[in-house]
Amino acid sequence: MATKEKEKKSPASAAPESIYINREISWLAFNLRVLQEAADPAVPLLERLKFLMIYQSNLEEFYRVRIGILSHRAILTPDKADPLSGMLPDAVINEVLRVTREQQSMMESIWKAIREELRANKADVLDFKKISKVDELMSKKLFGDIRGLLEPRLIDVNENLPFLWSGETYIIAFLGRAAEQKLCILPLNRVPAYLSFEIDGCQKIVLTAQLVRHFLPLLLKKENILQSAIVEVTRNADVFLSDVEDHADDDLRHKVSTMLTKRRREMPVRVRIYGKLSDTARALLLKKLRVPEDRVFAQNVPFDLSFRSCIGGAASLRYEERRPARDIGLKKGEYFSYIEKHDLLMCFPFQSMMPFVDLIYEAADDPEVLSIKITLYRMSGSSKIAAALAYAADKGKDVLCLLELRARFDEQNNIDYSEMLEDAGCRVIYGLPEHKVHSKLCVITRQHGGNFSRITQVGTGNYNEVTGEQYTDLSLITAREEAGLDAEAAFAALANGEIPPEAHNLWIAPLTFKPRLMEMLEREIAKGEKGRVAIKANALNNVDVMEKLIECSQAGVKVELFIRGICSLRPGVPGMTDNVTVRSVVGRWLEHSRIYSFGEGEEQRLFIGSGDMLNRNLERRVEAFIEAVTPDTREQLNAVLEALRNDREKSRLMLSDGTYVREKGGEGTSSQEALYRIFSVRKVSPAEEETAEAPAQEKAAAAAVPEKPRGGIRAWFKSIFS
Numbered sequence: 001m002a003t004k005e006k007e008k009k010s011p012a013s014a015a016p017e018s019i020y021i022n023r024e025i026s027w028l029a030f031n032l033r034v035l036q037e038a039a040d041p042a043v044p045l046l047e048r049l050k051f052l053m054i055y056q057s058n059l060e061e062f063y064r065v066r067i068g069i070l071s072h073r074a075i076l077t078p079d080k081a082d083p084l085s086g087m088l089p090d091a092v093i094n095e096v097l098r099v100t101r102e103q104q105s106m107m108e109s110i111w112k113a114i115r116e117e118l119r120a121n122k123a124d125v126l127d128f129k130k131i132s133k134v135d136e137l138m139s140k141k142l143f144g145d146i147r148g149l150l151e152p153r154l155i156d157v158n159e160n161l162p163f164l165w166s167g168e169t170y171i172i173a174f175l176g177r178a179a180e181q182k183l184c185i186l187p188l189n190r191v192p193a194y195l196s197f198e199i200d201g202c203q204k205i206v207l208t209a210q211l212v213r214h215f216l217p218l219l220l221k222k223e224n225i226l227q228s229a230i231v232e233v234t235r236n237a238d239v240f241l242s243d244v245e246d247h248a249d250d251d252l253r254h255k256v257s258t259m260l261t262k263r264r265r266e267m268p269v270r271v272r273i274y275g276k277l278s279d280t281a282r283a284l285l286l287k288k289l290r291v292p293e294d295r296v297f298a299q300n301v302p303f304d305l306s307f308r309s310c311i312g313g314a315a316s317l318r319y320e321e322r323r324p325a326r327d328i329g330l331k332k333g334e335y336f337s338y339i340e341k342h343d344l345l346m347c348f349p350f351q352s353m354m355p356f357v358d359l360i361y362e363a364a365d366d367p368e369v370l371s372i373k374i375t376l377y378r379m380s381g382s383s384k385i386a387a388a389l390a391y392a393a394d395k396g397k398d399v400l401c402l403l404e405l406r407a408r409f410d411e412q413n414n415i416d417y418s419e420m421l422e423d424a425g426c427r428v429i430y431g432l433p434e435h436k437v438h439s440k441l442c443v444i445t446r447q448h449g450g451n452f453s454r455i456t457q458v459g460t461g462n463y464n465e466v467t468g469e470q471y472t473d474l475s476l477i478t479a480r481e482e483a484g485l486d487a488e489a490a491f492a493a494l495a496n497g498e499i500p501p502e503a504h505n506l507w508i509a510p511l512t513f514k515p516r517l518m519e520m521l522e523r524e525i526a527k528g529e530k531g532r533v534a535i536k537a538n539a540l541n542n543v544d545v546m547e548k549l550i551e552c553s554q555a556g557v558k559v560e561l562f563i564r565g566i567c568s569l570r571p572g573v574p575g576m577t578d579n580v581t582v583r584s585v586v587g588r589w590l591e592h593s594r595i596y597s598f599g600e601g602e603e604q605r606l607f608i609g610s611g612d613m614l615n616r617n618l619e620r621r622v623e624a625f626i627e628a629v630t631p632d633t634r635e636q637l638n639a640v641l642e643a644l645r646n647d648r649e650k651s652r653l654m655l656s657d658g659t660y661v662r663e664k665g666g667e668g669t670s671s672q673e674a675l676y677r678i679f680s681v682r683k684v685s686p687a688e689e690e691t692a693e694a695p696a697q698e699k700a701a702a703a704a705v706p707e708k709p710r711g712g713i714r715a716w717f718k719s720i721f722s
Contacts, residue, residue: 068236166235329683364392390424454484531557
């Protein structure tokens with residue numbers, strides 16, 4: 001026995017290199033699963049087109065962030081290998097480029113098939129290489145409509161290119177004759193991505209970039225156009241606040257704004273070209289962009305597929321409607337009395353997020369409520385939760401909003417909200433210098449005479465009504481005093497610019513999450529073959545956690561991992577991970593909830609929270625987790641895990657070589673559909689001693705927030721209180 005214990009101390013030291021998978025390569029395998037959904041004939045046609053859009057969008061962000069980081073590493077620490085795979089930065093980049101090109105071939109085949117099916121369903125995406133005379137005439141008229149918005153810039157071929165902004169589309173044309181060549185750079189940021197018209201019941205979709213390229217001779221009548229292409233540059237987004245601190249004052253909002261400007265001007269990490277250029281023209285363009293040849297991707301798939309939103313057609317082209325259930329059985333004015341006696345678990349997108357909004361309004365109108373404290377990471381463009389918080393501040397409550405300004409690609413949105421919430425009377429603080437605050441945590445404090453009580457909410461996803469209908473997430477609300485005290489202590493520390501202290505009931509990263517996770521895994525190791533671990537998360541790459549999972553497997557513990565995206569641990573490796581299974585669900589909704597389950601039966605411990613098992617979540621972020629302790633909430637979380645176990649339709653099993661396969665017997669086993677059937681009809685009953693219905697003026701104050709007007713977030717927010 002002692003020998004066994006000694007052997008289990010450092011499983012990674014005895015592990016073959018193949019036990020771990022490089023993070024970037026694992027992520028590309030996830031995006032391949034997204035692409036495979038676009039190719040699945042069982043998925044409705046327009047949903048397949050949506051998966052193709054998601055695949056391209058994912059890849060764009062991946063290059064901006066991960067290849068941006070690797071590019072910096074290749075320059076600064078070229079000899080420092082990835083601790084998991086042993087690959088040097090340049091080797092990882094080369095493998096990423098190879099895999100991307102391999103997937104691109106599949107993407108183009110899928111696009112060709114989708115385009116043909118669209119045409120068969122009377123939605124024709126025009127191909128200007130083989131266009132009918134009627135379509136040509138109609139397209140020419142559309143070109144005339146937008147011509148005034150086009151501003152071509154002509155430069156000598158020896159001049160520097162004007163700056164090409166990241167993610168924006170340009171037409172680049174080579175003009176003149178051999179001796180006197182010029183370049184035309186034509187930005188398309190002022191025109192819509194697509195236009196359309198109808199002929200004989202068939203919708204004709206005109207991609208504006210291709211339209212402009214086709215009719216470029218009408219715009220440049222005096223020029224001899226030699227060749228042209230549609231070009232889009234992807235720039236590095238790996239810019240940190242430390243990069244701009246010397247050029248900004250102590251105002252964090254100003255620093256983040258400066259960072260956003262700098263990010264848009266970073267070096268290119270990828271260039272996409274639609275249309276054929278000669279070798280000479282291509283080489284000249286890349287020289288001007290200062291991009292190596294291997295970072296250039298010539299593709300036949302349009303960069304922008306947003307025209308999907310304008311296509312009508314039969315209902316069979318889309319998923320069957322699945323609306324979030326807005327009624328959970330409680331009305332405004334009934335939440336506090338119910339939660340004081342029962343924990344409440346909600347499961348999105350099968351249930352609506354509006355009950356949480358109603359809870360904030362109820363807190364705003366309750367004379368016993370002293371304060372509302374909440375962490376905000378990503379919010380929707382017209383956030384009902386932000387409106388409810390502003391209403392509470394207007395009603396005299398102390399509303400503290402920790403708004404993380406560094407939520408990547410949502411920085412400007414959060415800057416806008418920080419200013420508006422301050423104007424509405426909320427106290428606004430920001431994340432910590434070295435730690436992003438990624439937790440989804442809210443605590444409402446009440447005073448009854450000399451006694452205080454708290455209602456605490458912990459979630460797995462953002463306070464965002466839009467993604468609340470697109471992502472699978474969980475939210476647990478409780479009146480357990482020990483949870484409320486831990487939450488209050490966390491906010492007190494954050495308000496002072498400090499890391500939250502070790503918590504007793506909640507798990508709060510970075511101090512409490514990882515130690516508690518490791519303790520729970522040790523608990524199961526001690527049980528040997530009777531041990532059980534089931535974890536649903538979005539990503540896994542932390543070496544310490546993976547070593548502990550290997551120990552679990554070696555001790556005979558059954559380990560079930562439901563990891564949507566990055567998973568750097570290979571299952572089924574003899575002597576190492578024999579008892580580990582890894583499944584990934586990619587379906588209609590983005591899997592985003594996190595569940596950590598240890599043991600089974602009465603001894604089972606179940607937690608939900610905001611963090612994955614990535615290095616950043618365990619060590620560099622503030623995350624929050626809460627245990628489900630009531631029979632009702634435990635039953636619901638186990639229902640989620642059971643649905644995942646039984647999914648053979650949208651789940652893929654990872655093999656020991658790191659590849660993923662679908663298991664047989666899939667039709668009708670979708671976990672998401674199963675959970676929709678469970679949660680969309682689930683309701684709770686108000687406590688017996690409910691008070692009378694809220695007065696009319698309170699109900700009116702908590703009514704639906706008006707839709708965002710054209711003036712943007714600021715105008716919309718202002719309209720709420722006008």
